[in-house]
Amino acid sequence: xxxxxxxxxxxxxxxxxxxxxxxxFLAFFVAPLVQLFILSLHNDSAGTxxxxxxxxxxxxxxxxxxxxxxxxxxxxEVTALCLVLGFPIxxxxxxxxxxxxxxxxxxxxxxxxxxxxxxxxxxxxxLGRQGIVNSTLLSIGAIDTPIRLLYTQFGVVVALAQxxxxxxxxxxxxxxxxxxxxxxxxxxxxxAGSWRTFWKVVLPLSxxxxxAGCTLTYAAAITAFITQSLVGGGQMLFMPMYLYQxxxxxxxxxxxxxxxxxxxxxxxxxxxxxxxxxxxxxxxGGA
Amino acid sequence: MMINRRSLLTTALTLGAMKAFPGLxxxxxxxxxxxxxxxxxxxxxxxxxxPAFRKANADxxxxxxxxxxxxxxxxxxxxxANPPIDVMLHDPGPALVAIGQDLVExxxxxxxxxxxxxxxxxxxxxxxxxxFQVVGLTYNPDTVKTAPTxxxxxxxxxxKGRVGITNLNSTLGTGWLVEVxxxxxxxxxxxxxxxxxxxxxxxxxxxxxxxxxxxATLFQQGQIDISPGNFNAIQILKARGVPVEFVAPKEGAIxxxxxxxxxxxxxxxxxxxxxxxxxxxxxxxxxxxxSPYLIVPTNSKVPMGGEIARVLxxxxxxxxxxxxxxxxxxxxxxRSAWIERFNREIKI
Numbered sequence: 001x002x003x004x005x006x007x008x009x010x011x012x013x014x015x016x017x018x019x020x021x022x023x024x025f026l027a028f029f030v031a032p033l034v035q036l037f038i039l040s041l042h043n044d045s046a047g048t049x050x051x052x053x054x055x056x057x058x059x060x061x062x063x064x065x066x067x068x069x070x071x072x073x074x075x076x077e078v079t080a081l082c083l084v085l086g087f088p089i090x091x092x093x094x095x096x097x098x099x100x101x102x103x104x105x106x107x108x109x110x111x112x113x114x115x116x117x118x119x120x121x122x123x124x125x126x127l128g129r130q131g132i133v134n135s136t137l138l139s140i141g142a143i144d145t146p147i148r149l150l151y152t153q154f155g156v157v158v159a160l161a162q163x164x165x166x167x168x169x170x171x172x173x174x175x176x177x178x179x180x181x182x183x184x185x186x187x188x189x190x191x192a193g194s195w196r197t198f199w200k201v202v203l204p205l206s207x208x209x210x211x212a213g214c215t216l217t218y219a220a221a222i223t224a225f226i227t228q229s230l231v232g233g234g235q236m237l238f239m240p241m242y243l244y245q246x247x248x249x250x251x252x253x254x255x256x257x258x259x260x261x262x263x264x265x266x267x268x269x270x271x272x273x274x275x276x277x278x279x280x281x282x283x284x285g286g287a
Numbered sequence: 288m289m290i291n292r293r294s295l296l297t298t299a300l301t302l303g304a305m306k307a308f309p310g311l312x313x314x315x316x317x318x319x320x321x322x323x324x325x326x327x328x329x330x331x332x333x334x335x336x337x338p339a340f341r342k343a344n345a346d347x348x349x350x351x352x353x354x355x356x357x358x359x360x361x362x363x364x365x366x367x368a369n370p371p372i373d374v375m376l377h378d379p380g381p382a383l384v385a386i387g388q389d390l391v392e393x394x395x396x397x398x399x400x401x402x403x404x405x406x407x408x409x410x411x412x413x414x415x416x417x418x419f420q421v422v423g424l425t426y427n428p429d430t431v432k433t434a435p436t437x438x439x440x441x442x443x444x445x446x447k448g449r450v451g452i453t454n455l456n457s458t459l460g461t462g463w464l465v466e467v468x469x470x471x472x473x474x475x476x477x478x479x480x481x482x483x484x485x486x487x488x489x490x491x492x493x494x495x496x497x498x499x500x501x502x503a504t505l506f507q508q509g510q511i512d513i514s515p516g517n518f519n520a521i522q523i524l525k526a527r528g529v530p531v532e533f534v535a536p537k538e539g540a541i542x543x544x545x546x547x548x549x550x551x552x553x554x555x556x557x558x559x560x561x562x563x564x565x566x567x568x569x570x571x572x573x574x575x576x577x578s579p580y581l582i583v584p585t586n587s588k589v590p591m592g593g594e595i596a597r598v599l600x601x602x603x604x605x606x607x608x609x610x611x612x613x614x615x616x617x618x619x620x621x622r623s624a625w626i627e628r629f630n631r632e633i634k635i
Binding site (some may be wrong): 063067121124125128129130131148150151229230232233234235236237241242244245247248249250251252 | 355357360384448453454455456460493494495496497498501504505508509510622623626627630631633634635
């Protein structure tokens with residue numbers, strides 16, 4: 001290689017290219033976040049007295065903590081349901097012909113192409129007293145009076161799982177696609193049954209995708225204000241609605257800011273746990 | 288004049304910038320900005336109030352910027368010296384917040400032609416009420432054969448699992464709870480009896496909606512058959528073919544004043560006053576009272592007609608007798624405590 005013009009190191013990029021986006025984030029994301037934090041450090045709703053009163057109020061109030069707890073639990077339930085339902089779809093994707101693959105991708109992506117509001121309204125129609133579920137159960141004689149599905153925890157979990165499903169399925173499809181099919185054949189030829197192959201080979205190798213999918217689904221599910229309030233109704237309080245109530249109806253911005261900061265930290269904590277699991281799984285993934 | 292590539296480009300860029308940021312071209316005089324509510328209110332104001340205002344004021348330019356009350360307050364609060372809004376529209380709760388935060392000017396009552404014609408309840412010196420919102424009982428006539436007559440009917444055993452209410456985030460939910468408290472000996476200062484009654488209503492509750500709009504969906508889906516509801520919202524549903532009827536309960540329909548305010552430090556103070564005058568005028572109020580808007584007028588010179596005369600009141604005297612007005616100053620004092628209590632106690 002000629003020494004006259006040493007080739008540029010192609011593995012490094014000028015940091016300047018990232019500057020526009022970085023500036024954009026700084027101005028429109030970091031700055032408002034700092035402002036939010038400053039606002040939360042006020043004890044009165046007018047924002048004149050400094051102090052940690054709002055945080056103490058939230059953290060010493062069993063009711064507020066129960067709202068936080070039920071929101072985090074809701075996220076866990078939705079994520080678990082998405083994983084259980086999404087994994088087989090992703091698995092199937094790599095075992096069918098290309099025509100069927102297109103169909104699966106279309107079905108997975110279709111929810112993303114319609115608005116969340118529309119999807120949520122569809123669930124109201126499905127779960128209502130005269131909805132598809134109730135009228136089917138009534139007609140086959142399984143129940144005498146319509147059962148309450150709408151405005152229940154069950155309804156919210158199911159609706160959110162459908163709404164957020166693509167966020168789980170797409171990373172799983174990618175992760176499963178990276179697994180060498182020969183590994184499964186090898187496992188089988190060495191005497192492992194299908195379940196054992198799944199537990200010992202497929203699942204560990206797909207862990208990076210599982211963790212990416214879980215993180216995305218979890219974060220989207222607990223912050224899904226529209227679906228939570230339309231399917232859950234006014235008596236089931238989750239963090240987004242709690243925040244809205246304080247900020248919008250009661251004009252108590254410092255408390256609302258404190259709620260957002262606490263919520264943000266709680267979500268970050270959960271995402272960090274997922275991230276740590278991802279680190280652990282790297283041992284498998286790289287194998 | 289020489290036209291070269293550079294000057295052409297500069298001109299094009301300037302024109303483009305003016306198009307993209309209209310604020311540049313209106314640096315000195317911007318059009319009157321009226322923050323109305325979204326949805327049916329915006330439609331009604333665009334179709335009736337704006338043309339009437341422009342006709343009376345030599346086609347003065349006006350912009351409708353529909354947003355929620357809280358957003359109006361936040362926007363004006365963020366730029367008090369040079370507010371981006373000239374005229375605000377508020378429900379009773381937020382109106383008191385806006386007045387309390389010193390965001391609105393007193394209405395120039397002595398200059399006004401129509402203020403003295405408003406019924407007394409609508410005469411608010413910090414911003415008059417051009418319309419009322421009315422809350423009564425809503426029911427599905429297909430499933431509820433005998434029309435309800437009282438708020439107390441919601442507690443009837445036959446409505447087990449069929450009643451819908453909203454939480455206290457909305458003006459409707461809060462006002463309704465105060466009325467229920469009043470029925471059981473309470474008042475704006477004491478809603479304790481109201482909460483006790485809510486406890487007894489639980490077996491009947493099919494849904495606690497997050498907002499009044501969601502109630503409409505629940506009627507459409509047959510999830511609920513009876514609920515407190517807003518007169519205007521019900522008329523819109525009815526026009527779309529949903530089987531709903533509105534009835535004023537014998538305790539009186541709850542009337543909320545929707546008040547209209549001149550924003551403090553508005554650069555368009557005179558036009559703002561003229562827009563509000565147009566909103567108070569009998570001409571505009573008469574048009575808005577008729578189908579399809581059915582907005583309850585506050586000017587006593589407007590003769591009641593149509594659906595409003597049939598369902599609500601034939602004239603101002605009857606309106607005063609049949610409507611219940613609430614003391615929102617008192618309600619606002621304790622509203623946050625009530626919301627907290629509702630959050631804790633009402634789980635179905």
